[in-house]
Amino acid sequence: MATFDGLVNLVVVYATLALAVWAFVDALIRPAAGFVAAGKLTKPAWMAITGIATLVLLWQGPLSFLGLPAVIAAVVYLVDVRPAVRGLSRGNTSW
Numbered sequence: 001m002a003t004f005d006g007l008v009n010l011v012v013v014y015a016t017l018a019l020a021v022w023a024f025v026d027a028l029i030r031p032a033a034g035f036v037a038a039g040k041l042t043k044p045a046w047m048a049i050t051g052i053a054t055l056v057l058l059w060q061g062p063l064s065f066l067g068l069p070a071v072i073a074a075v076v077y078l079v080d081v082r083p084a085v086r087g088l089s090r091g092n093t094s095w
Helices: 004-029 032-037 043-059 067-090
Strands: none
Touching (some): 004 043, 032 043, 032 067, 043 067
């Protein structure tokens, strides 16, 4: 029988892994010019950061020594970089 602590740990592991995968896929689909125009690191740099974060969370989990920086890296991308790049990629396209 599963304990409450075990279920909470499982939810945290899968939620942080999903967060990192979301950050990686979002970095993958954004245009490279948007990163430079927003004044952020380049697209390959953010792809590497979020990709490594995903691998770390997959292998070690969020509660390990490298897990917390991996979660922070994914959150920084989603909270800071994604809105800046997303706002620039829309442009002024009116129908």
